[in-house]
Amino acid sequence: MSTPSRSGAEEDVQRRIPDVATLISALDSSDYLADVGLATALFLAVRLPQPILLEGEAGVGKTEAAKALAGLLDTPLYRLQCYEGIDAGEALYEWNHQRQMLGIRLAEVRDAAVTETDLFGPEYLLRRPLLQAIEHPGPRPAVLLLDEIDRADAEFEAFTFELLAEAAVTIPELGTIRATHPPIVILTSNRTRDLHDALTRRCLYHWIDYPGPERIAEIVRRRVPASSGPLALQAAAVITKLRTLDLAKPPGISEAIDWVSALAVLGIDRIDATTADRTLGSIVKNRDDLELVGARGADWLVAGTDG
Amino acid sequence: MAGTPPHTAAALPVVEAAALAAAFVTALRRAGLSCSPDRAVRLAEALRLVPPSDVESLYWASRVVLVSTREQLPAFDAVFAAVFRGGFDPTVPPRKAAAPAASPAAVPGEPRTRPSPAEDRAPGRAPAHPPTAPAIASTGPDAAGDRNTPGREAVLAMASTEERLHGMNFARLTEAEVLEIRRLASRLLVATPTRLSRRTRKSTHSSARLDVRATVRAARRSGSDTTLLLYARRREQRRKLVMLCDVSGSMEPYARIFVSLLQGAVATAGAEAFVFSTRLTRLTRQLALRDPDEALARAAVAAPDWAGGTRIGDSFRHFLDEHGRRGLARGAVVVIFSDGWAQEDPDQVTVQMARLRRLAHRIIWVNPRKAAPGYRPLAGGMAAALPYCDAFVSGHSYTALAEVAAAIRGDGRSSLKGRGNQCR
Numbered sequence: 001m002s003t004p005s006r007s008g009a010e011e012d013v014q015r016r017i018p019d020v021a022t023l024i025s026a027l028d029s030s031d032y033l034a035d036v037g038l039a040t041a042l043f044l045a046v047r048l049p050q051p052i053l054l055e056g057e058a059g060v061g062k063t064e065a066a067k068a069l070a071g072l073l074d075t076p077l078y079r080l081q082c083y084e085g086i087d088a089g090e091a092l093y094e095w096n097h098q099r100q101m102l103g104i105r106l107a108e109v110r111d112a113a114v115t116e117t118d119l120f121g122p123e124y125l126l127r128r129p130l131l132q133a134i135e136h137p138g139p140r141p142a143v144l145l146l147d148e149i150d151r152a153d154a155e156f157e158a159f160t161f162e163l164l165a166e167a168a169v170t171i172p173e174l175g176t177i178r179a180t181h182p183p184i185v186i187l188t189s190n191r192t193r194d195l196h197d198a199l200t201r202r203c204l205y206h207w208i209d210y211p212g213p214e215r216i217a218e219i220v221r222r223r224v225p226a227s228s229g230p231l232a233l234q235a236a237a238v239i240t241k242l243r244t245l246d247l248a249k250p251p252g253i254s255e256a257i258d259w260v261s262a263l264a265v266l267g268i269d270r271i272d273a274t275t276a277d278r279t280l281g282s283i284v285k286n287r288d289d290l291e292l293v294g295a296r297g298a299d300w301l302v303a304g305t306d307g
Numbered sequence: 308m309a310g311t312p313p314h315t316a317a318a319l320p321v322v323e324a325a326a327l328a329a330a331f332v333t334a335l336r337r338a339g340l341s342c343s344p345d346r347a348v349r350l351a352e353a354l355r356l357v358p359p360s361d362v363e364s365l366y367w368a369s370r371v372v373l374v375s376t377r378e379q380l381p382a383f384d385a386v387f388a389a390v391f392r393g394g395f396d397p398t399v400p401p402r403k404a405a406a407p408a409a410s411p412a413a414v415p416g417e418p419r420t421r422p423s424p425a426e427d428r429a430p431g432r433a434p435a436h437p438p439t440a441p442a443i444a445s446t447g448p449d450a451a452g453d454r455n456t457p458g459r460e461a462v463l464a465m466a467s468t469e470e471r472l473h474g475m476n477f478a479r480l481t482e483a484e485v486l487e488i489r490r491l492a493s494r495l496l497v498a499t500p501t502r503l504s505r506r507t508r509k510s511t512h513s514s515a516r517l518d519v520r521a522t523v524r525a526a527r528r529s530g531s532d533t534t535l536l537l538y539a540r541r542r543e544q545r546r547k548l549v550m551l552c553d554v555s556g557s558m559e560p561y562a563r564i565f566v567s568l569l570q571g572a573v574a575t576a577g578a579e580a581f582v583f584s585t586r587l588t589r590l591t592r593q594l595a596l597r598d599p600d601e602a603l604a605r606a607a608v609a610a611p612d613w614a615g616g617t618r619i620g621d622s623f624r625h626f627l628d629e630h631g632r633r634g635l636a637r638g639a640v641v642v643i644f645s646d647g648w649a650q651e652d653p654d655q656v657t658v659q660m661a662r663l664r665r666l667a668h669r670i671i672w673v674n675p676r677k678a679a680p681g682y683r684p685l686a687g688g689m690a691a692a693l694p695y696c697d698a699f700v701s702g703h704s705y706t707a708l709a710e711v712a713a714a715i716r717g718d719g720r721s722s723l724k725g726r727g728n729q730c731r
Contacts, residue, residue: 097520197341
């Protein structure tokens with residue numbers, strides 16, 4: 001899996017991403033603002049190449065990072081949302097049995113002969129994200145996002161990693177499918193359980209920190225074109241303030257984006273106590289938290305955020 | 308870059324990158340971070356791709372490659388600072404003038420693992436250790452100085468065992484105790500309620516879902532039309548078992564047995580274990596060893612505040628924020644071992660218990676003081692928590708602990724059931 005035969009990324013990829021600074025500006029132009037830490041992490045994931053495990057609070061942009069990377073490489077993103085009990089049939093491939101039976105019936109009606117090779121041909125194969133990523137014809141590797149890997153069982157985790165290390169799938173009826181361009185693998189985890197050592201050993205790791213208000217404002221402006229300058233900064237300041245409270249679900253960047261979008265839809269271009277109170281539902285999504293914020297009052301929330 | 312003046316660092320030859328990587332990984336390993344040698348190889352490659360033209364890019368490249376969980380970050384930062392920021396970065400004044408002097412430039416990379424002589428930072432400890440020890444000794448006090456939660460696990464592993472063990476002394480368990488605990492733990496396992504899993508199992512009952520895939524496969528094997536229909540039904544799976552044990556001063560007489568039970572439950576029933584007094588520590592990893600004595604010794608090292616004060620509400624809040632909400636407590640059976648004596652406002656306990664109630668499948672409170680004649684749950688935290696518990700048992704003896712298994716199973720439901728729903 002790891003060392004001796006690693007040859008680095010393909011030339012085309014190397015040309016597109018020659019160094020960290022280029023990656024930062026490329027991500028920037030696809031409207032994803034990455035700091036040097038995240039950019040270094042993604043750069044190494046692409047160029048070593050090696051799977052990377054991204055962790056961080058909900059809403060700091062783990063999934064978005066994968067999307068942005070796929071976007072700037074101009075390559076498809078295959079996303080596998082993990083959940084408990086996910087198995088090879090849902091992650092890798094499955095035969096389309098209903099269609100096979102239909103094929104047999106049709107052949108019978110038409111009085112044609114069907115062989116097993118016909119029935120187990122590629123057109124009856126349901127390709128799931130892992131197989132799609134491995135089969136991706138190029139010219140550049142696809143990006144494979146294994147979202148919330150900690151939700152899947154430990155056995156599935158091990159299975160996935162064997163598969164990715166080999167970059168090949170053997171389907172008994174079809175033979176071995178080998179990846180011409182092994183995918184760039186990005187994993188995310190919410191830390192509901194300890195991931196297996198075997199997985200962490202094979203992965204790069206990056207913890208995404210929560211950004212400061214200026215950066216949030218910058219991200220919001222990129223995402224919500226309708227938001228005028230002060231509105232984004234004001235919203236970011238309120239969100240940052242909210243995060244100092246002891247909330248069960250502190251609002252993240254996605255809440256900031258939702259909120260500013262909501263304000264834009266309502267035609268509000270300035271947050272004051274009334275408008276904040278009316279739209280609080282887009283950022284605080286838990287009754288206990290609402291009570292806590294309510295106790296502080298909307299005036300406290302918007303005080304000093306006019307800057 | 309070792310041994311070269313800072314301004315030429317950009318042109319780092321590959322050989323030197325390898326030496327640097329190997330040396331840095333060694334330093335991290337001595338500081339208690341698990342860094343396999345293949346990481347050094349990976350770091351050398353990474354440094355080829357990301358030339359360490361300044362400390363910042365070196366920091367990010369090595370952090371991305373060498374760190375594998377958030378918990379390791381403080382320890383990593385401490386070692387990185389000691390190794391690179393101390394003697395090398397021109398913008399940061401060296402903390403110890405001895406650092407560059409002690410590392411002759413003749414051996415590239417290697418001197419970096421010894422940022423300063425041992426006697427500089429850990430007087431009195433130096434004689435006990437051969438010259439390889441300084442990296443450990445130098446990071447220990449630094450990192451242990453800031454007592455923020457994530458740093459604790461990795462950093463304390465560096466401290467000497469004797470130093471930490473005095474707080475909590477698990478005498479070796481006797482053979483009989485081990486057997487008893489194992490027996491109890493396996494009863495807990497059988498008792499844990501089940502739920503329907505997403506995975507399926509073959510079934511003959513036609514009431515289950517038709518498994519087309521298996522049916523066609525079987526038909527293919529026999530080479531005929533489908534005659535035998537195969538069904539799949541959802542498999543039953545045990546719910547997660549989460550145990551929270553109070554190890555504060557007032558619980559001290561019971562802590563040894565309860566933590567042993569936690570160990571048994573983790574090792575045999577795959578439970579999740581936490582202990583708390585003034586704060587919460589996750590012990591699942593430490594307790595997962597098969598050998599109970601070894602596991603308990605590790606647990607004693609990992610949780611620093613045995614027999615301290617109690618902050619139940621705060622510990623629960625930490626549990627829910629960091630673990631429970633993310634999935635650990637969802638649909639789980641939560642067993643709490645505590646006498647409910649807390650130093651804080653009972654309202655905090657109420658709020659957190661309400662949150663736990665909304666996540667967990669069952670909550671069982673084990674309070675050894677319940678066995679005392681005339682006991683009434685009046686202690687602030689206990690009174691606040693009780694409305695949210697499904698069962699309230701004593702667990703002051705082995706026999707009583709067997710009740711815990713019954714409570715987990717949920718038979719002979721205590722009268723508490725349903726009371727939680729009236730509140731809020």
